[in-house]
Amino acid sequence: MVADNLLSEVKNIVLVLSGKGGVGKSTVAVQLALSLVADGKKVGILDIDICGPSIPQMFGIDSEVMQSDKGWKPVYTDDSKTLALMSIAFLLRSRNDAVVWRGPKKNSMIKQFVSTVDWGSLDYLIVDTPPGTSDEHMSVIESLAGFDNKSAVLVTTPQLISVGDVRREATFCEKTGIRVLGIVENMSGFVCPNCKDCTDIFAAGGGQLLATETGLDLITKIPIDPNLTKSGENGTNFVKAFQDSPAAQSVFRMRDYV
Numbered sequence: 001m002v003a004d005n006l007l008s009e010v011k012n013i014v015l016v017l018s019g020k021g022g023v024g025k026s027t028v029a030v031q032l033a034l035s036l037v038a039d040g041k042k043v044g045i046l047d048i049d050i051c052g053p054s055i056p057q058m059f060g061i062d063s064e065v066m067q068s069d070k071g072w073k074p075v076y077t078d079d080s081k082t083l084a085l086m087s088i089a090f091l092l093r094s095r096n097d098a099v100v101w102r103g104p105k106k107n108s109m110i111k112q113f114v115s116t117v118d119w120g121s122l123d124y125l126i127v128d129t130p131p132g133t134s135d136e137h138m139s140v141i142e143s144l145a146g147f148d149n150k151s152a153v154l155v156t157t158p159q160l161i162s163v164g165d166v167r168r169e170a171t172f173c174e175k176t177g178i179r180v181l182g183i184v185e186n187m188s189g190f191v192c193p194n195c196k197d198c199t200d201i202f203a204a205g206g207g208q209l210l211a212t213e214t215g216l217d218l219i220t221k222i223p224i225d226p227n228l229t230k231s232g233e234n235g236t237n238f239v240k241a242f243q244d245s246p247a248a249q250s251v252f253r254m255r256d257y258v
């Protein structure tokens with residue numbers, strides 16, 4: 001089965017990239033997907049973080065992948081089948097199993113993900129990638145070479161140390177011909193639920209600095225929200241349950257760019 005066939009009904013692919021781990025890349029991928037679903041879109045999330053898959057856990061889903069007559073069936077988050085997931089975690093016998101693979105094996109797994117998942121029709125396929133620019137990134141980009149509507153969102157935190165890594169991501173996209181939609185600054189301060197004042201816990205302005213330097217748009221700044229942390233652990237749909245929060249409102253802004 002060739003990739004083009006199983007992706008033929010996918011309208012857009014958005015890669016979510018970050019220079020470092022722990023900046024909230026998977027969180028951004030999940031919240032972007034959920035906010036698009038809230039807008040009536042059909043969405044898939046492909047988790048290609050082979051060594052550290054976190055997407056199934058963020059939805060509280062522990063499932064096994066089944067076969068369709070065309071390929072692997074994605075795992076749906078509910079009966080409406082508007083959000084489909086695929087991750088290596090679904091293929092492991094136990095959630096605690098470690099994937100200790102060298103580059104070539106990871107590459108062939110990613111190629112298989114791209115070519116054998118039967119997504120059906122999707123408005124968006126969001127790809128959650130490992131941090132940095134590694135074999136996994138090259139594999140997914142090579143596998144998607146024939147797909148035109150692909151783009152990337154770069155996630156950073158406000159600190160300058162994180163910004164430097166994202167600069168490399170921007171260069172990577174330029175070299176590989178991926179259109180960058182813009183920068184998402186995550187963990188941008190903490191909005192006090194009582195007085196609504198925003199405190200810059202880490203630093204301020206990293207995303208804006210990067211945007212100015214690279215000429216890219218600063219798509220949004222997502223503040224720290226303890227409910228967002230909890231939703232990543234218990235599978236709550238954050239943007240639905242806390243839709244009026246500053247963090248959810250910031251997440252919704254991403255929809256204007258994809």
Ligand code: ADP
Binds near residue numbers: 020224228
């Ligand atoms: P990455 O994919 O970059 O490694 P994660 O998305 O796994 O990062 O996020 C790391 C941790 O930070 C997770 O526990 C997640 O729930 C939490 N987190 C990310 N962004 C926020 C935020 N804006 N507010 C609160 N917690 C967040």
